[in-house]
Amino acid sequence: MTGWRSARAILIWVALALAIGVPIAAAAGSEQLAWRGPVYILAGFAGIIALGLVLVQPLLIGGYLTPLSAYRGRRAHHWIGGALAFAVVIHVAGLWITSPPDMIDALTYASPTPFSPFGVTAMWAIFAVALLALMRRRLELRPRTWRLIHMPLAIVIVVGSVVHCLLIEGTMETISKAVLCVLVLAATAKVMINLQVWRKRRTLRGESVARQ
Amino acid sequence: MAIVVFNRRNLLVAGGAVLATGLPGLLLPARANGLAPTETMSGGANNYRKGAAIMDRIGKGGFWMSGTVRRAGDGAPLAGQRIQIWAHTTEGQEHEPQSHGATLTDKDGKFRLEMPQIIPIFGQPHGHLAYDSGEFKTVFLRPVMRSAKETSLDAHFVLQPA
Numbered sequence: 001m002t003g004w005r006s007a008r009a010i011l012i013w014v015a016l017a018l019a020i021g022v023p024i025a026a027a028a029g030s031e032q033l034a035w036r037g038p039v040y041i042l043a044g045f046a047g048i049i050a051l052g053l054v055l056v057q058p059l060l061i062g063g064y065l066t067p068l069s070a071y072r073g074r075r076a077h078h079w080i081g082g083a084l085a086f087a088v089v090i091h092v093a094g095l096w097i098t099s100p101p102d103m104i105d106a107l108t109y110a111s112p113t114p115f116s117p118f119g120v121t122a123m124w125a126i127f128a129v130a131l132l133a134l135m136r137r138r139l140e141l142r143p144r145t146w147r148l149i150h151m152p153l154a155i156v157i158v159v160g161s162v163v164h165c166l167l168i169e170g171t172m173e174t175i176s177k178a179v180l181c182v183l184v185l186a187a188t189a190k191v192m193i194n195l196q197v198w199r200k201r202r203t204l205r206g207e208s209v210a211r212q
Numbered sequence: 213m214a215i216v217v218f219n220r221r222n223l224l225v226a227g228g229a230v231l232a233t234g235l236p237g238l239l240l241p242a243r244a245n246g247l248a249p250t251e252t253m254s255g256g257a258n259n260y261r262k263g264a265a266i267m268d269r270i271g272k273g274g275f276w277m278s279g280t281v282r283r284a285g286d287g288a289p290l291a292g293q294r295i296q297i298w299a300h301t302t303e304g305q306e307h308e309p310q311s312h313g314a315t316l317t318d319k320d321g322k323f324r325l326e327m328p329q330i331i332p333i334f335g336q337p338h339g340h341l342a343y344d345s346g347e348f349k350t351v352f353l354r355p356v357m358r359s360a361k362e363t364s365l366d367a368h369f370v371l372q373p374a
Binding site: 037111168 | 258300332334
């Protein structure tokens, strides 16, 4: 039993590393990079890494990344959330430097590219969650209230990021990109179903690892 | 003094008369206008540099940008019109001067300019074209390639007097 559990833990970590590592490696081999400046390249990879972090988030909170305890999983979830907001800032700032008018169009929802509004909406949702998480104690948000705010925003982030990414024609290789996107959706759906986030409960504390 | 009587028959006759003359009158002018002018596309003017020089080819070439320029209404081809073209290519980014060039339409209102291969920028392989010479209203276009592998792209202008 313990053998199976540790094997399963290793498998999950390997799968996670591949799910994020393969798209990054494939993008790093893209011929498009030859025609791009360093700032644009950095902005692109910040976007790919951000999508990878969106995959890590539900896995952490669902307690699938053993041996992380529930407590450490939640701590990691907070820090990765901060890293996600930071990656998005790098992504947007880098694209702004590369082509200011295109970035302004995107941020004002006036862009001709269909993927931009999805990305920009996900960005605001990420910033909103990060900001609220920072002020959660000060605002004295109860767990139930917090979840009522965080869950819809989490769905906006996940769906927005996935659609944004899938519609872009850029450095990412199509199949590894699609696999990463499907995994992001699947992980989010699984965690939300497993933890029954729609149910009224006083707290989640201590439950995240128990369900496996 | 004439007394206007509003009864059902009068209203039907009057209404029928209005419909018979009024409706085609409202609809026909739209048809008389003929070919509608091209609207500027959103994002079309991004990274525009005024006054690109007329040239035989932008950079080393290998990719063809072509299209037509016609007059709104009657659709007559417009000869000698200056069309400016720029894009993110294998030889430079959109805002860089070497990525910009211009060409003139021939007697049939057609233009064609060789330029370096366009590559995806901001998530879509696309080009930019401008008519900005004053005689007609300025129009900026931003056509998107169906695939980044394509080696040509076209765009069509229908211009209205400024």
